[in-house]
Amino acid sequence: MRLSRRVLAAVFALFLAAGPAFARPLTEVESRSLAETVASFDAAMRASDYATVIKTIPPRIMAHIAKSAGVEVAVLPPLVVAQMKAALAQVKLVSFGMDLAKAGYHELPGGEPYVLIPTETVMDTADGKSTAKSHTLALLDGGAWYLLRVSEAPQVLILRQVYPEFAEVEFPASSLEATE
Secondary structure: HHHHHHHEEEEEEEEHHHHHHHHHOHHHHHHHHHHHHHHHHHHHHHOOOHHHHHOOOOOHHHHHHHHHHHHHHHHHHHHHHHHHHHHHHHOEEEEEOOHHHEEEEEEEEEEEEEEEEEEEEEEEEOOOEEEEEEEEEEEEOOOEEEEEEEEHHHHHHHHHHOOOOOOOOOOOOOOOEEEO
8 A cells, every 4th residue: 555655656746747748738719819929920020020029029028128228118119129120130031930830838837828939040141141940938928929039048037037937947949050
């Protein structure tokens, strides 16, 4: 009898430790909304429509950035758009895509789902073409999906400051390689 309880306890502990592997499935509404958000972002990136792109940044992140910069939140979107235009003026976007079919579905300790979407960006610069492979985080906030790059430490730091529930989440590494 004792051995059975120990085995049962070990299996139960293993089940609890697995966490994200048992993430709840998205509801039909969440799934449809996520697909729409990704499609809108993808189209905006291809069209260099940065005003639409920044609408996928969570309002709480924008508020944090505005506060850190000492500006009103309403002032921030045009500034971010201008910075994106300046940064991307030196780069030709050859292709961009998020592969929702290969996304990883996960769950935070509080039960909220989040999704890690493989993302590939091919750019042409004065130094030649390069391919960046990373993941885009899709998170729910207030019933809406928002998208964030989680390929660089400063971005992850801000995410964890604003959304402490992501403190223990490990994000996949990104890569950048020269391509022909």
